[in-house]
Amino acid sequence: MTLSHSSFPDLGDGNAASHHARTTRGPSMADVAREAGVSSQTVSRVANGLSNVEETTKKRVLDAMQKLGYRPNRAARALKSGRFKSIGVIMFTLSTFGNMRTLDAIATAASRAGYSVTLIPLTDPTTGKVSGAYHQLREQQVDGVVIIFEAHLLDHADIALPEDLPAVVIDSNAGSGYSVVDTDQHQGARLATEHLLELGHRQVWHIGGPDSSFSALHRAESWKQTLEEAGIKAPEVLHGDWSAESGYRIGLELGKNPAVSAIFAANDQMALGAMRAMHELGRAIPEDVSIVGFDDLEEAASFWPPLTTIRQDFHAVGRLSIENLLHQIAGDTPARDVSVPTRLMVRKSTAPPAPGRSV
Template sequence: MSKRSDGKETRPPGMVDVARAAGVSPQTVSRALAGHPNVQEKTRAKVLAAVEQLGYRRNNAARMLSSGRSRTIGVVTLQTNFYSRAAVTTGIEHAAHDAGYTVSTATTTSLDTFAIENALSRLVDQDVEGIILSVPLIHTSRRIEQLTRATPTLTIDGSRTDATEVVAVDQTLAARLATEHLLDLGHETVWHIAGPDEWLEAGQRRDGWRAALEAAGRPVPPPLEGDWTPASGYRNGLVLARIPDLTAIFVASDEMAFGVIRALHEAGLRVPEDVSVVGFDDIELAEYCSPSLTTIAQPFQHMGRLAVTHLLRHIEDPGTVPEPHTVAPRLIVRASTAPAPAR
């Protein structure tokens, strides 16, 4: 990659750039370069001229296209060790395989708009037939709008562009379920350890927690912020353990909740006898921590499969109006929650 004047890396020209320079669609560029007989020679000449002007280099997958269809789905995902991302990707791969498609993954190391643009461009250059955007998209851009308009795109975390379809769990409702469960057990209020601000899901869970407390007329403590890791849960758990009237915590992910429970144990507090803890995600380890974790279940693999089903429908009928599809959350009650202790 080359460098911009500000020192940042710039991406090489892609198929969308060729399409813009030639005044045609990316699909037309793909067909022209593949020698499709339905492309007029005048159009093919404009495409080739744009390729020459921009220095565009086709990838090997595009060269092998002869049918005009790649039978490939692209996935944009964040480089992370979090269980949720891997589980969603597994569901996508299984569903794609069952439908006769392969999956090409573009990994981004940040949620920066420029990084997501590059990931989308890499997939478009591979002639994927559709894209699943498995990263939060708080800020969109003109280029992201162009890319998702040119290629059928679906998001699975609640974020969207003007042209994308959404498959998501109702995060706000899920957080209300978790908070109301603790209030129903007699806790006066519920403290919250949220995820990072740049994740839409974290904000929606925080909103649901706050709405549940306000609806019940309970005090709303200041939320703490973690970064989804057990270490951040542990650090915040040590802070909360010093609060005298603490009896209940809603944590925005199971992995952070594991860290919280360890911190409470080290501070001499028992879970759930002294403090009840609710997590979020219901990853496989949640049932086996000590005590087993009450949590909100997110059907990650099901979400991945559902995303593929919706995307394939959109690929076959691009004229359909994208509509959100919301999956209902479930509260899984285990041993980490109990009635509020008598004071």
Template sequence: MTTDTTPATRSRRGPSMAEVAQLAGVSSQTVSRVANGLTNVDAATRDRVLVAMEELGYRPNSAARALKTGRFHSIGVIMTTLSTYGNMRTLDAIATASAQAGYSITLMPIAVPTQGEMAVAFTRLSEQAVDGIAIIIEAHTLDNSDIILPPGLPAVILDSDAGDRYTVVDADQAEGARLATQHLLDLGHRTVFHVAGPESSFSSARRTASWRATLEAAGAPVLPQAVGDWTVESGYRIGLDLPHEVTAVFAANDQMALGLMRALHERGLSIPGDVSVVGFDDMAEAQAFWPPLTTVHQDFAEIGRRSIQALLHEIEDSTHETGTTMVPTSLVVRESTGVPRA
């Protein structure tokens, strides 16, 4: 006895282009043109093909389309740290901007940004057929000539310093730190204590250098900074030992500022009466701190948009100019800062 397996076979492999063409009453070439977004099909025919695609559940073969166009509409993202607020917001911004441009992303986390780890990540992403790569490594890695990106693969660097060798997009870390420090000095504080991020962090180093330069330019004393690790817990520990003479603190991120504020409250100190506090990032919760936190705003959405814009430009034009694009930062003044107590 013979059994007809056509329905089962169709459900496994999905409808073919020929079946769409037959239902729509057009050629397979016409279906191909519609599937690839070409404009040389009249509106009525296009609508008929789209209705047939929907009725049959047809999905264009993206791999075959990529072979024709040389484009995969996919972007690889290499990251070293997934836990920090800034990195997650940057990743979210890149994913949103990529989707708006019609690209998917493939995330490739690496533990340590060495040449070996980076090479493995590049190889794996190349095997997954990406058109370009966004790199968020938050470390002094691309300053090091040992780290070399593979030639011919478009790349954009975020939150690191690659000089003029590559395309770089970053928030203006130095300006943000200057605004935070100068704000506290303008309120009348004699100097500003700094809670820095990890020494390995490019962003932390930029913020610390700008804090120090702003104090020196004002002729204010420069106290030794405390070093945290971006977490609430590290800010809390630093806050417990904050010297009594400190009246103003600039923390390198909002999470450390939050931990420090908790420690100050536990010590019976008022904010900003005894100590003014400024953070960095302007995370959504900053306005709900007690008191609401004065902080430096980073436009992560704009960083993501400009990064993907630059990467797509590089994908389209291999002769593009490299260099750094700075996205402006701004100070958001809330109730955690005030004039020092007389």
């Protein structure tokens, strides 16, 4: 992943006029060629990522570029190719497991396609900040943008996607005419809830994510719908903030209710907090309470007991978002909505209710 920035060489003690001129315009391709002892054409081939340059020569040119602070003229390259070979990513939080895994997949897929990635994190996603991010990306000359909203911002008419820039949205709604790539949140929540019901639990309590989250809303809606289809009235959703601490706090509340035998948490971290609460309250997992998470953290199988959870394929979400965006950049018509399937990972945190329980 790369962030656009300007850099200038350390020019030493050369002639003052020459020093001023070079500082003003920056190092040229000819400067790099002289430093590396190659032709300007060779420098051009390296700058454009062409493969017909020997590795030793390529390394010499790259070392010269780094030493002089040379940056290829992206505008000139774009005139030749019609592409800046750069993709912007706007994210509203870097703190969640899913977002970081998705960002990693986006950067990997973009790199394999020969694109760099410019990241703009927005901790305060107001209308002005969103518009400013679009403007910044245009100035940095990107070919398209991936936007990870994780909120209902696009429900507001005053926050709109750029009409003159190819865009893909992850984890939010985007309205008609825009492409969305996301995990099948409804399927995942249904798999979790059905698993607990099929074990024999007659009620499933839900620790939901924040009510501002698009994915949390869809998981809660699917959980409720699955219960209602089974003839069960859903209890109130208890909202956490994705953290283990919030899951622990809600787990203490649920664990004191002897009727609670099955919990579906909207992510693994809140499930972990709920498991801690049950241990402290002396309620055994899964003998007294079964718990299902969502995400399948790398550590989920090492929880005690190992956590039954819903696996999201973040790699596929990131890869498909880049594929979708590149189709738009190329002028093709990509699929508007791409839903990535989930998978139930059954481990030791779930079991049938203890014999004799009527819940």
